Amino acid sequence: MTPLLIYVGIFIGALVIVRLVAGGIARTGLSSLKTVTFGDESAVTPDRRASVISILTLFFLWGTFTGSVIVPPFLHMPGPALGLNSFEHTVQNAAGETDTATVTFLVYETELDAEGTESPVPEAPVVEPGEGFAINDSLVIEAYGSELAPLQDNDLLTRDDGTTIIAVNGQPITPGDRLEFEFGTITMSTRGSINIVPDQGMQMEPIWLPPPEDVLGRFFEISSNGFRNFTLWEHLGYSLFRVIVGFTLGAIVGIPLGYAMGLSNWARGWFDPIVEFMRPVPPLALIPLVIIWAGIGEPGKIVLLFLAALWIMAIAARSGVSGVSLSKVHAAYSLGASKTQILLHVIVPNSLPEIFTGARVAMGVCWGTVVAAELVAAVQGAGMMIMVASRFQNTDIVILGIILIGMIGFGIDILMRLAEKALVPWKGKS
Amino acid sequence: MTGLAIRHISMRFDLPNGGSVQALKDVSLDIKQGEILSVLGPSGCGKTTLLNIVAGFLAPTEGEIELNGHRVRGPDAERGMVFQKGALFEWMNVRENVSFGPRMKGQSRSEYGDKVNHLLDVVGLRDFKDKAIYELSGGMQQRVALARCLANDPDVILMDEPLGALDALTREKMQSLVLKLWKETGKTIILITHSVEEALLLGERLIVMAPRPGRIHREYTLPFADMGVDADLRQVKKEPRFHEVREEILGMIWDMEEEIMGRTEAGA
Numbered sequence: 169m170t171p172l173l174i175y176v177g178i179f180i181g182a183l184v185i186v187r188l189v190a191g192g193i194a195r196t197g198l199s200s201l202k203t204v205t206f207g208d209e210s211a212v213t214p215d216r217r218a219s220v221i222s223i224l225t226l227f228f229l230w231g232t233f234t235g236s237v238i239v240p241p242f243l244h245m246p247g248p249a250l251g252l253n254s255f256e257h258t259v260q261n262a263a264g265e266t267d268t269a270t271v272t273f274l275v276y277e278t279e280l281d282a283e284g285t286e287s288p289v290p291e292a293p294v295v296e297p298g299e300g301f302a303i304n305d306s307l308v309i310e311a312y313g314s315e316l317a318p319l320q321d322n323d324l325l326t327r328d329d330g331t332t333i334i335a336v337n338g339q340p341i342t343p344g345d346r347l348e349f350e351f352g353t354i355t356m357s358t359r360g361s362i363n364i365v366p367d368q369g370m371q372m373e374p375i376w377l378p379p380p381e382d383v384l385g386r387f388f389e390i391s392s393n394g395f396r397n398f399t400l401w402e403h404l405g406y407s408l409f410r411v412i413v414g415f416t417l418g419a420i421v422g423i424p425l426g427y428a429m430g431l432s433n434w435a436r437g438w439f440d441p442i443v444e445f446m447r448p449v450p451p452l453a454l455i456p457l458v459i460i461w462a463g464i465g466e467p468g469k470i471v472l473l474f475l476a477a478l479w480i481m482a483i484a485a486r487s488g489v490s491g492v493s494l495s496k497v498h499a500a501y502s503l504g505a506s507k508t509q510i511l512l513h514v515i516v517p518n519s520l521p522e523i524f525t526g527a528r529v530a531m532g533v534c535w536g537t538v539v540a541a542e543l544v545a546a547v548q549g550a551g552m553m554i555m556v557a558s559r560f561q562n563t564d565i566v567i568l569g570i571i572l573i574g575m576i577g578f579g580i581d582i583l584m585r586l587a588e589k590a591l592v593p594w595k596g597k598s
Numbered sequence: 599m600t601g602l603a604i605r606h607i608s609m610r611f612d613l614p615n616g617g618s619v620q621a622l623k624d625v626s627l628d629i630k631q632g633e634i635l636s637v638l639g640p641s642g643c644g645k646t647t648l649l650n651i652v653a654g655f656l657a658p659t660e661g662e663i664e665l666n667g668h669r670v671r672g673p674d675a676e677r678g679m680v681f682q683k684g685a686l687f688e689w690m691n692v693r694e695n696v697s698f699g700p701r702m703k704g705q706s707r708s709e710y711g712d713k714v715n716h717l718l719d720v721v722g723l724r725d726f727k728d729k730a731i732y733e734l735s736g737g738m739q740q741r742v743a744l745a746r747c748l749a750n751d752p753d754v755i756l757m758d759e760p761l762g763a764l765d766a767l768t769r770e771k772m773q774s775l776v777l778k779l780w781k782e783t784g785k786t787i788i789l790i791t792h793s794v795e796e797a798l799l800l801g802e803r804l805i806v807m808a809p810r811p812g813r814i815h816r817e818y819t820l821p822f823a824d825m826g827v828d829a830d831l832r833q834v835k836k837e838p839r840f841h842e843v844r845e846e847i848l849g850m851i852w853d854m855e856e857e858i859m860g861r862t863e864a865g866a
Contacts, residue, residue: 493685495681495683495685496685496686496687498653498655498673498679498681498685499679499681499685499686499743499746500687500698500702501654501655501672501673502653502654502673502674502675502677502678502679502752502756503675503678503698503699503702503746503747503750504674504675504699504702504703504750505698505702506702509702513687513698513702514687517687517689518687518688518689520689592689593730594688594689594730594731594732597688597732
C-alpha cells in the first residue's frame with residue numbers, strides 16, 4: 169500500500185511541479201493552433217519529461233524499499249531494527265511469587281561473501297544472571313527472522329516447576345496473545361512459549377527484491393563468469409538463435425502456404441481446416457508434445473518456434489493476397505502482364521505490408537514462446553537462466569533475466585519496425 | 599474490320615437467393631477506330647458491367663465483342679483500362695508505373711525510355727518521375743494512370759469514371775488533357791461517367807443507358823469534343839446546343855431515377 173501511495177504522490181507531485189516550473193510541453197505545427205485538444209487524440213503527444221521522471225521514480229521506489237546505494241540513505245525506508253534490544257519479562261512460580269528478568273537479543277544480518285558463503289552467526293551478548301529465580305536471557309536473531317525463545321530453560325525454577333510468564337515489559341500476556349513493542353512483536357504460543365519477531369522495517373528482504381546494484385553486479389558477474397556453464401551472452405544468444413531460426417523456417421514455409429491459400433481453390437480448401445484449427449492453439453500447449461517428439465534439445469525448440477511462426481505467417485500472407493484490390497490486378501492484366509508477372513509484380517509487393525505486420529506479431533510470439541519453452545526444459549537460454557535462478561532463490565538473476573528478456577523483445581520490435589519503414593514505405597499511405 | 603463491335607451483349611447475374619438480375623440486355627454498338635464515346639446512365643444501368651465485358655474481365659452470358667476482326671476472350675494489352683482511383687502500384691515510383699506495360703513485354707529500358715519520358719512530358723509529370731505514388735495528389739495519380747495506359751499503346755482505352763474522384767477544377771484540366779491525348783494519339787476511347795457535362799464535353803458520341811434491364815436508351819452524335827480540343831472548355835459549355843442537350847439528358851436520367859425509386863418503394 170505504501171509504495172502505491174508514494175507512486176501516486178510522485179505522479180501528481182511531479183506533474184504539478186513540472187507544470188509550475190517549466191510549463192506544459194510546447195505544441196508544434198498545426199497542433200499549436202488547435203483550440204480543441206481534449207478529446208483530439210492526434211493532439212496528444214507523450215511528454216518526455218514525464219517518461220524520464222516515470223523511470224526515475226521506478227528506480228527510486230526500487231532503491232528506497234531495498235536500501236540501495238542509488239538512493240541517499242536519508243530517503244531509505246526504515247530497515248530491520250539491527251543491533252541490541254531488550255525487554256523484561258515477568259515470571260510467576262507455583263506459589264504465586266513473581267520475578268522479572270531481562271531478555272537481551274542481538275539482531276544481525278547475514279552477509280554473503282564473494283564465494284557465496286554466509287557470514288558466521290555472531291556470539292550472543294554477555295549478560296549478568298541477575299537476581300531471583302528468573303535468570304536474564306541473551307540470544308541472537310537473524311534480521312527478517314523470528315525466534316521461539318526458551319526463556320525459562322535457564323531459570324532456577326523452570327516450567328516443570330510450574331512457572332509461567334505472565335507479563336512482558338509490564339503488559340500482561342497469556343497464551344495466544346500478541347503484543348506490539350517498538351523493537352518488534354512478542355507472541356505467546358498456546359503452550360506458553362515466547363516468540364520474538366524483531367521489527368522488519370519497510371524494506372524488502374533481498375530474497376524478495378534485491379537492490380538494483382545487486383542486479384547490476386550480477387549482470388557483470390554472469391556476463392564474465394557465466395551461469396551454469398554458459399555466459400550470459402551465450403544464454404541470450406541461444407534464445408535469439410532459436411527464435412531467428414524458428415521464425416525464418418516458419419516464414420519460408422508459411423508465406424508460400426499463405427499465397428497458395430490466397431490463389432488456389434484447392435489449396436485454400438486443403439489447408440483451411442488445418443490453419444484455422446492450429447491458429448488458436450497456443451504454441452505453449454504444444455511444448456509437451458514437441459518434447460515427446462523432438463526432445464528438449466535444439467530440434468525441439470526450433471520445431472516449436474517454427475510452428476508458432478508458421479500459422480501467423482501463413483495467415484498474414486493469405487490476407488495480403490486477399491487485400492490486393494481487384495482493380496490493380498485488372499490493371500496489370502490489361503497492361504499485358506502474365507499470371508507469373510502479376511504474382512511477382514503485383515501480388516507479392518502488395519502483400520508485403522501485411523506480411524510485415526504478421527512478421528512483427530510472429531517474432532513477438534516466438535520470443536515469448538522460446539522463453540516459456542526454456543522455462544520448461546533447457547540447458548541454456550534466457551528462460552532456463554531465470555528458472556534455475558529462481559529455484560536457488562537468486563532473485564537478482566531472475567530480475568536481471570526478466571529485464572534483459574524485455575529489452576531484447578523490445579529491440580526486436582524496433583528492428584522490425586525500422587525494416588518495415590525501409591522496405592514498405594508505402595504502407596498505410598495508399 | 600477495324601474498330602470495336604459490341605454485338606447483342608446480354609448479362610445475367612445469378613443471385614444467391616435463386617433469383618437473377620438482368621444487368622444488360624441485347625446491347626449492340628459499333629465504335630470506329632479513333633472514336634471517343636461517352637456512356638452515361640443512372641446507377642445500376644450496367645455501364646461498368648459493359649466496360650468490364652469489353653475489357654475482358656467478364657464473359658457475357660450472350661453476345662460477343664470483336665476488336666479489329668477478332669473476338670475478345672479475356673483481358674489483353676490491346677485494351678487498356680483507366681480506373682476511377684488509378685489502381686496504381688504504390689511499390690513503384692511514377693516512371694516504373696508508366697513503364698509497367700513495356701517492362702512486362704520484356705522491353706529494355708533503351709526501348710521504352712524515350713516513350714515513357716515523352717508521355718511523362720505530355721501529362722506534365724516530368725519532374726515527378728522519381729516520386730512515390732503516395733506523394734502525388736489525386737489529379738497527378740490519374741495522369742500517371744493515363745500515361746501508364748498509353749505507354750502500352752493499346753488500340754482501345756476504357757475509362758471507368760476516371761475523373762470521378764477529382765475536385766471540380768482538377769477535373770476540368772483533366773478533361774482537356776483527355777481530349778488532347780485523344781486527338782494526338784488517335785485512340786478509340788470509351789469513357790464511363792456520372793457527369794452529364796463531362797459526357798457531353800468528351801463524347802463524340804454519347805450513349806445514355808437505362809436500367810433494369812441495362813440497355814441503350816438514346817444515342818447522340820455531338821460536336822463538342824472536336825470543339826474542345828485545344829480550346830477553353832468553358833466556352834464550349836456556353837454553346838446553346840450544349841445547354842439544350844444537357845437539359846434533355848438530365849431530364850431523361852431524372853425520370854429514370856424517379857422510376858427506380860418508385861419501383862423500389864412499390865416493392866418495399
